[in-house]
Amino acid sequence: MSAADGLRAQRPGASTKELNRPAPDSYRVEELLAVSIARLIRARPTRHIAVGAASPIPAAACWLCVKQGDPLRLSLLHKRSGNPFTEGSRELFDLTGQGRIDLFFLGGGEIDGQANLNLIGTGEWPGMGVRFPGSFGSAFMYFMAGRTILFREEHSPRVLVKQVAHISAPGISEPGVYRPGHAQALVTGRCIFHFHPEQGRFSLASVHAGETVESVRAMTGFYFEVEGEVPETPAPTPDELALLRGTVCDEMVETYPEFCSRVWGRAQAA
Amino acid sequence: MTPISLAAMAASVPDGALIALPPDNSLPSVALAKALIRKGARGLRLVGVPISGFATDILIGAGCVAEIETSAVTLGEAGFAPRFSAALREGRIKIRDATCPAIHTRLQAAEKGVPFMPLRGLIGSDILANRPDWMVIESPFGTGEKITLLPALHPDIAVFHAVMADTAGNVWVGRRRECATIAHASQRSLVTVERLVEGNFLEDERLCPGAINATYIEAVAIAERGALPAALLDEYGFDTDYIMTYARAAKTEAGFAEWCAEHVFGAQAVAAE
Secondary structure, three states: OOHHHOOOOOOOOOOOOOOOOOOHHHOOHHHHHHHHHHHHHHOOOOOEEEEOOOOHHHHHHHHHHHHOOOOOEEEEOOOOOOOOOOOOOOHHHHHHHOOOOOEEEEOOOEEEOOOOEEOOEOOOOOOOOOEOOOOOOHHHHHHHOOEEEEEEOOOOOOOEEOOOOOOOEOOOOOOOEOOOOEEEEEEEOOEEEEEEOOOOEEEEEEEOOOOOHHHHHHOOOOOOEOOOOOOEOOOOOHHHHHHHHHHHHHHHOOOOHHHHHHHHOOOOOO | OOOEOHHHHHHOOOOOOEEEEOOOOOOOOHHHHHHHHHHOOOOEEEEEOOOEOHHHHHHHHOOOEEEEEEOOEEOHHHOEOHHHHHHHHOOOOEEEEOOHHHHHHHHHHHHHOOOEEEEOOOOOOHHHHOOOOOEEEEOOOOOOOEEEEEEOOOOOEEEEEEEEEEOOOOEEOOOOOHHHHHHHHOOEEEEEEEEEEOOOHHHOOOOHHHEEOHHHEEEEEEOOOOOOOOOEOOOEOOOHHHHHHHHHHOOOHHHHHHHHHHHOOOHHHHHOO
């Protein structure tokens, strides 16, 4: 969760098969994650996406889709000028309750193999070990948004755990509970997992450059399925990188000045 | 309506009051939070609508707060709220965790004058498991759906920072209508503003949708740049450097005390208000 989580894409022995592909040291891990999330957005029909607090990489993915011409409606909760909500901050949840939000993003201080999210903390309730900020809208949005892409850059056994210490929002629900939406995928600094709500399990969809099934297994506290050969997560194309560093950054700098300055060296407006 | 002084407004807040506060993206009155610290407020019970930010962290750091109900406490891009984390660890405050729409729903129940309202989601979370005041029922409409009932939440005082007040006592918050919900749900509202203007917003078709009727407003105090370091609509932006400096200083009790001496009690801080 900290800004210091940033893992640089590291890269011995890179493949030379795809000559058109930028060398891994020519893009940042944040950019790889943004284009990966953009692909997950396009993988299913998506009309309206909401982006909540502290989600600069998912926001970059959404803006990338928009700049590539996808007909998306983007509602950014924290946009200061032109904020889409005119009925107060409850409107996001009202819209979602009506089924008008197809996709939302959530993270977690801990995420387990059933896609349960812990944004409360570790130790005794209410997080007497390490206290995380809190659950935000997760205990509602995870159920009610059409689907959720989980995002957590830090991929380590302390974050991806066998069982979360506290459940802010459960990955699956018992019968009798109204639950139209579930996790679609979990995107981390090492790989992409797909989530299967019927089985309550993740499967490994791709590993980022420099990672293997074994290295991901070693850094993951929960069990996940592996089916056949696991591909490498495609690197950002030069066109995607140009958009991210240009018009996507332009759109984001007001809301995420610290992120734009750290990742893209964009000076903050006075 | 004649504005009162910020100090008089702070003095009207009794120790132990239940106070609803919007977070950093929706018009917090940082000016009144600082005035409450100067007055030495104690035992306040804060409600983050629906989360809590900078104003809550400084009130906790100064020992003004006994408990909070909120869906998160955060300094946004500056990270975790340091004084909140320390106070929780040391057992100096109690927190009742919620989720954003639960706070909104409880306030809307109060706004409508009904005792409770239902909310979907929640079931299976430890937030619900730790809220004995929330109740799961089966829908009485025969669908078999399990759903949670949340009791109405009636804060004693709503505190926020509006752009302006008019001479009729209305205040103007633009699209930040959650401030209206807080005002409607609370017994009284204390509002700091950038400026006072002649006239009546309710008679102006363009200003009226962003106004809150004077019915709900008990007092107004002028506090220029009273939301800073938070942003105020299109009037001024976030002061990221200020929040980053605070986040670094407030990592320790001593660092917070020093920060407070300069930014809350310092001659400059007081003169500016």
